Amino acid sequence: MRVHRPWHLILVMIALASATGVLAADPADIDGLLTMTGATLEWDEFTRTGILWGASTSIGFTPDDPVAVDGFVDLFRVDPIVYARGRLLVPDATRAAFAERLGVTGDALRVRPIKAIVIDPGHGGRDPGANRTVTVDGKSVVVTEKDLVLDIGIRLRDALRGLVAGPEIHLSRETDVYMTLGERTEFANSLREHPLDNILFVSIHVNASPQPWTDARGVEIYYLPPSQRRQVLEPEVAAGLEPGVMAILNDLKEEEYTVESVLMGQAVLNAISERLPQTPVERGVNVANFFVVREARMPSILVETGFINNREDLAKLMTPTYRQQLADAIALGIARYVRDFESVR
Ligand SMILES: [Zn+2]
Incomplete structure (x- = not known):
C-alpha cells in the first residue's frame, strides 16, 4: 500500500522549528552563549582556538575538537563546536555545558586579580x-x-x-x-x-x-x-x-x-x-x-x-x-x- 505523506506540511514544520530553535540538533551562533552568560570570547583566527572568559572560570576550545578545557586544567567532553563561514556554531548540549561552567556574570569578578x-x-x-x-x-x-x-x-x-x-x-x-x-x-x-x-x-x-x-x-x-x-x-x-x-x-x-x-x-x-x-x-x-x-x-x-x-x-x-x-x-x-x-x- 502506498502511503501519501503530507511532505509540504512536514517541510513547513521543519522550517518553523529551525527558525524558532526548536530542533535540538541545530547549533546556534556563539553570540547567544555570550549573551546568556555575560562571558567574553577571545578568538584566535590564526590558530583557530578560542577562550571564553566567564564569571567563575575560562573555557578553552577548538572547533571540531570533542574536548574542551575548564580553567586550563579540567578536560571535559563536548559535542564539537563548528566553525563555518566566520561563525562559531555551538550545539545545544555544549551550550548548556559551557553555560553551567562559565556561570553568569553579575557583579562577580570576571578575572582573578x-x-x-x-x-x-x-x-x-x-x-x-x-x-x-x-x-x-x-x-x-x-x-x-x-x-x-x-x-x-x-x-x-x-x-x-x-x-x-x-x-x-x-x-x-x-x-x-x-x-x-x-x-x-x-x-x-x-x-x-x-x-x-x-x-x-x-x-x-x-x-x-x-x-x-x-x-x-x-x-x-x-x-x-x-x-x-x-x-x-x-x-x-x-x-x-x-x-x-x-x-x-x-x-x-x-x-x-x-x-x-x-x-x-x-x-x-x-x-x-x-x-x-x-x-x-x-x-x-x-x-x-x-x-x-x-x-x-x-x-x-x-x-x-x-x-x-x-x-x-x-x-x-x-x-x-x-x-x-x-x-x-x-x-x-x-x-x-x-x-x-x-x-x-
Ligand atoms: Zn644585567
Missing part, C-alpha cells in the same frame, strides 16, 4: 653584572650593575606597595647575594597556588654595549618573542594531558602571556616617558630571549634602566634622586597595567 608581582634585581654576589670604573672626587670608584639594580628594585618595591593595594610585592633578592636565573624564576613560579593565579615578573637590569663607552643611551624593555616556544602550563597540569591537547592549551596560555607582557612593557615605557622626559625611550619595547623572561610562567618583562657605559646615563644612575624617580615611574606604569588588567575583562 593580580596575586603577586615579583621584582627581580639582576645579578648579585659574585656576579656584578656590567661595571665601569669612574673617578668621583679624585677617587677611583667601581660602579656595578648589581648594586644599581638592587637599589632601584628596593625603591620600586616600596613605591609599588604605595600604589597597588591588592597584589603581594616580592623581591627575588633583597641583599647582595648570588642567585641563579633558575632560582629567580622558580621563586616567582612558586607563588602560584592556583593555576589561574596571575603573577607578574619584572626584571631590572642596566644595559651595556661591547665598546668601552657608547653614545647609546636610555631605557629599553624586553619581552619574549612570540616565535619562541616555551612551556607555560604548570608541569603538574601539563603532565596529565595528551600531547596534542597540551600543545593547544600551551599556545593559548603563551599567547596570552606575550600580549600581557607587551602591554605591561608599554605601560612602563609610557610612564617613564611621561615622568622623566629627559630619559630617552626610543629604544622601545623589544623582543628578546632572556632566560628570566622565558622561564617565568607569567607575563614578564626585563627593564634595562640605562647604559652603564654611556656617561650621561651612568651619571644619572649614580644619583639616588634619579633612581627614586625611575623606580616611581616604573611603579606607576606597572600600577596602571594592573588596574587595566583587573578591570578590562
